[in-house]
Amino acid sequence: MTAATSNRNIPELGAIRFENVTKTFGSVTALDDVSVSFAANKINVLLGLSGSGKSTMLRHINGLHKPSKGGVWTLGTPVHSAGAATLRGLRNDVGMIFQQFHLVESMSVLENVCTGKLGSLRGPRFGLWSYPRAVREAAMEQLARVGLADKAFQRAGTLSGGQQQRVAIARALIQRPTVLLADEPVASLDPLSSAGVIELLTRISREENLTVICSLHQVPIALEFADRIVGLNAGRVVLDRPAAGMTHDDVDGIYAPIPVDERTELAG
Numbered sequence: 001m002t003a004a005t006s007n008r009n010i011p012e013l014g015a016i017r018f019e020n021v022t023k024t025f026g027s028v029t030a031l032d033d034v035s036v037s038f039a040a041n042k043i044n045v046l047l048g049l050s051g052s053g054k055s056t057m058l059r060h061i062n063g064l065h066k067p068s069k070g071g072v073w074t075l076g077t078p079v080h081s082a083g084a085a086t087l088r089g090l091r092n093d094v095g096m097i098f099q100q101f102h103l104v105e106s107m108s109v110l111e112n113v114c115t116g117k118l119g120s121l122r123g124p125r126f127g128l129w130s131y132p133r134a135v136r137e138a139a140m141e142q143l144a145r146v147g148l149a150d151k152a153f154q155r156a157g158t159l160s161g162g163q164q165q166r167v168a169i170a171r172a173l174i175q176r177p178t179v180l181l182a183d184e185p186v187a188s189l190d191p192l193s194s195a196g197v198i199e200l201l202t203r204i205s206r207e208e209n210l211t212v213i214c215s216l217h218q219v220p221i222a223l224e225f226a227d228r229i230v231g232l233n234a235g236r237v238v239l240d241r242p243a244a245g246m247t248h249d250d251v252d253g254i255y256a257p258i259p260v261d262e263r264t265e266l267a268g
């Protein structure tokens with residue numbers, strides 16, 4: 001058992017913690033002294049304008065980015081100081097889905113799901129039949145959970161956007177993650193497919209006791225889906241509240257422009 005998995009289901013540890021995190025890319029400050037902590041087994045939604053730092057925050061959780069200043073702890077692992085081997089181990093516990101699905105379109109649906117296991121298999125794989133039988137069976141199980149068992153041998157590129165996102169969810173689930181990061185998972189989907197994907201994410205998160213951190217642009221979906229809402233504006237946390245009882249008005253302030261002189265003052 002890894003250090004990360006040993007923390008499963010211990011909410012008081014705080015599944016994920018950002019302490020005074022600043023991230024700069026050249027002259028751009030993407031995150032500005034962010035301190036926030038996410039409890040285990042909850043659905044957390046990040047809201048904010050384009051460029052407010054949502055993706056940057058998600059990418060710190062699994063170590064795709066490291067802070068310029070401050071610290072990030074994911075499932076007890078200090079991501080800011082972790083080496084490559086520790087991060088590889090951590091990423092087995094942290095699944096991720098993306099707006100653009102990132103499936104290999106020419107591969108079968110089933111093989112795409114199997115690739116979710118690559119992090120814990122030794123050596124490369126060439127084709128579906130090069131995966132152990134147990135992995136192929138686990139992939140079929142996950143496809144059944146997302147309602148796509150009948151598409152297993154179809155090329156992924158032939159599926160609709162909503163179906164492709166379901167495959168991406170199955171690919172993340174086959175890892176048996178503790179944390180699921182979702183970067184605008186419904187931004188490319190029509191309203192009906194979006195609703196289906198959000199409903200699936202909600203059901204699976206509850207069934208698996210996942211800690212979900214999901215960035216969204218759709219406020220109504222956030223209010224419906226989230227246990228907690230964290231609002232970002234120009235790289236700073238401007239709202240952090242349980243979602244229960246929140247209204248559109250409560251959320252509107254997240255999107256207010258921050259005066260340039262105030263930004264300069266805070267950045268300086």
Ligand SMILES: Nc1ncnc2c1ncn2[C@@H]1O[C@H](COP(=O)(O)OP(=O)(O)OP(=O)(O)O)[C@@H](O)[C@H]1O
Nearest residue numbers: 025028029030048049050051052053054055056057
């Ligand atoms: N790798 C990078 N190199 C340079 N600048 C970057 C990089 N990643 C992010 N940024 C910048 O950091 C800021 C925050 O970007 P980020 O992608 O986190 O925002 P976001 O809230 O996720 O936006 P969106 O809703 O459009 O996805 C932006 O100004 C962006 O241009």
